[in-house]
Amino acid sequence: MKINRYVDISTIEREAKKDYIDRHSPFIHCEDTAKEGEKFTVKVKLGNEYTHPDDFDHYIANVQLWNRETLLAEATFTPGTLGNKPGHVEVDFNIVPSRDMKLLATAYCTKHGLWHSDEKEVAVK
Amino acid sequence: MKINRYVDISTIEREAKKDYIDRHSPFIHCEDTAKEGEKFTVKVKLGNEYTHPDDFDHYIANVQLWNRETLLAEATFTPGTLGNKPGHVEVDFNIVPSRDMKLLATAYCTKHGLWHSDEKEVAVK
Amino acid sequence: MKINRYVDISTIEREAKKDYIDRHSPFIHCEDTAKEGEKFTVKVKLGNEYTHPDDFDHYIANVQLWNRETLLAEATFTPGTLGNKPGHVEVDFNIVPSRDMKLLATAYCTKHGLWHSDEKEVAVK
Amino acid sequence: MKINRYVDISTIEREAKKDYIDRHSPFIHCEDTAKEGEKFTVKVKLGNEYTHPDDFDHYIANVQLWNRETLLAEATFTPGTLGNKPGHVEVDFNIVPSRDMKLLATAYCTKHGLWHSDEKEVAVK
Numbered sequence: 262m263k264i265n266r267y268v269d270i271s272t273i274e275r276e277a278k279k280d281y282i283d284r285h286s287p288f289i290h291c292e293d294t295a296k297e298g299e300k301f302t303v304k305v306k307l308g309n310e311y312t313h314p315d316d317f318d319h320y321i322a323n324v325q326l327w328n329r330e331t332l333l334a335e336a337t338f339t340p341g342t343l344g345n346k347p348g349h350v351e352v353d354f355n356i357v358p359s360r361d362m363k364l365l366a367t368a369y370c371t372k373h374g375l376w377h378s379d380e381k382e383v384a385v386k
Numbered sequence: 387m388k389i390n391r392y393v394d395i396s397t398i399e400r401e402a403k404k405d406y407i408d409r410h411s412p413f414i415h416c417e418d419t420a421k422e423g424e425k426f427t428v429k430v431k432l433g434n435e436y437t438h439p440d441d442f443d444h445y446i447a448n449v450q451l452w453n454r455e456t457l458l459a460e461a462t463f464t465p466g467t468l469g470n471k472p473g474h475v476e477v478d479f480n481i482v483p484s485r486d487m488k489l490l491a492t493a494y495c496t497k498h499g500l501w502h503s504d505e506k507e508v509a510v511k
Numbered sequence: 512m513k514i515n516r517y518v519d520i521s522t523i524e525r526e527a528k529k530d531y532i533d534r535h536s537p538f539i540h541c542e543d544t545a546k547e548g549e550k551f552t553v554k555v556k557l558g559n560e561y562t563h564p565d566d567f568d569h570y571i572a573n574v575q576l577w578n579r580e581t582l583l584a585e586a587t588f589t590p591g592t593l594g595n596k597p598g599h600v601e602v603d604f605n606i607v608p609s610r611d612m613k614l615l616a617t618a619y620c621t622k623h624g625l626w627h628s629d630e631k632e633v634a635v636k
Numbered sequence: 637m638k639i640n641r642y643v644d645i646s647t648i649e650r651e652a653k654k655d656y657i658d659r660h661s662p663f664i665h666c667e668d669t670a671k672e673g674e675k676f677t678v679k680v681k682l683g684n685e686y687t688h689p690d691d692f693d694h695y696i697a698n699v700q701l702w703n704r705e706t707l708l709a710e711a712t713f714t715p716g717t718l719g720n721k722p723g724h725v726e727v728d729f730n731i732v733p734s735r736d737m738k739l740l741a742t743a744y745c746t747k748h749g750l751w752h753s754d755e756k757e758v759a760v761k
Contacts (some may be wrong), residue, residue: 262446262702262704262740262752262755263705264639265703286700297473300473300476303394313484315570316567317566317590318567318590319568322589322707327637329637329638329652330637330638330748330749330750331464331466331744331746331749332464332697332744332750333463333464333467334461334462334463334467334477335459335461335462335663336443336459336460336477336479337459337461337462337587338458338463339456339458339572340460340567340568340590340621341455341621342457342459342479342481342482342486343457343481343482344423344481344482344483345421345586346482348425348482350424350480351480351481352459352461352477352478352479352480353477353478354461355475355476355477356467356468357440357467357468357469357471357473358469359469365637369707371589371590371591371706371707374705374706375704375705377394377637380637387577387579387580387615387627388579388580388632389514440690442691442692442693442715443595443715447582447714452512454512454513454515455512455623455624455625456621457572457579457619457621457625461713464697464746465692465693465715465746466521466746481557490512491654494582496581496714496715496716497578498583499580500580501514502581519677531678533732548719548721550723550726552647560709560738581716582712583713583714583715583717584711584712584713584717584727585711585712586709586710586711586712586727586729587709587710587711587712588708589706589707589708591706591707592729592731593730593731593732594672594673594731594732594733594734596732598732599675600730601675601730602709602711602728602729602730603727603728604711604717604727605726605727606718606720607717607718607723608719608721609719617676628676
């Protein structure tokens, strides 16, 4: 079972490959620091520049948010959540951290398998 | 299998029952109207006034968003997402609607079962 | 949000309706009695006489097993698990009961919504 | 995010490490060959020799079955499915294969993270 990892698309020449990587990669959008014991919002969004199909036979079925080896939360979708239009799957999780975190997001495409984001460090004070 | 439904707590006298109902009920927070084919954010949040525990043996394990008979998205949690502190489970889903919706949210508490929100109508133009 | 409940199809006249109900209904197959603290297998299977499609735009996305108000286990599927052929979704869960149970299974079809089985009582000794 | 992979415990000396690896590893139990288009049962079971706790703060939260890069099915559990006794999480999935498969199972422990089984090849005729 292959796990695909994000690669900075500015290092890639072929347009089709840039598209392929970007639209399948989950990105973590959140602050660099959080307050201990307070609500902290983490957006997981697929693709910065390229949209992914939401077709019945080709869609993003789930997105997970991990902190090191701990699964924090998962969002699952049935095809059609984006109205069967190409788009960016996007979900905001809210967690309450107690110590420094190393967040990682995953996304699963029903045609192109499992993708891991880069790791995002969050300092908790 | 019992399905618990939200009851307006202003109609309830006993404080313990107000707390019980409010902290288990998922509430839908979104606009009343959406634009066809455009991203529409739907927040599902548990409790308006009372927080729910996030203990290992008593936590909110999942939240679902339905449109009529269609399951749009589900978020699942393992205990500890809220740092084992009482809080409001809260997740923002983003959907792309194509016609008028009747949204309903569900939440599952590992001690007190399944809860349904009131229905929320959204006009799509 | 409508919850469809199993109806004994021998009481139904119209062939299309028999088919519709049977193929969407989850059935619980297990012994009537279990031993406390020992593994107990519960099969959840869709349809006795009629098969359900496993098409990309029409499939059984999940099956749940409940004991009274407690969710014991859930199986989720992406379309194609049955090779895109009509069939009976079927999963065997193994639980370890501690007292008498009232089991109920649910199934979710991406076109025809949520279905509940009849309740199955299991005496635990 | 670390992914733990099964290691043959007969190659390991320390008893505590044998136990740690065996009880967290999902094992695939199925025939070596399947018939195209016919139901094929795949058992995923945790541990051959050692049982895993089913405590509220330490349990197996999910098990997945993959074929190469495709997620076939997932079973999720809330704590207590095994009656809060140490045991072997065990689920039978039924799939309908169309070509040769390379199956892999994963398991997620809420304390000790994600575990991958060895790959199991199945010839489909």
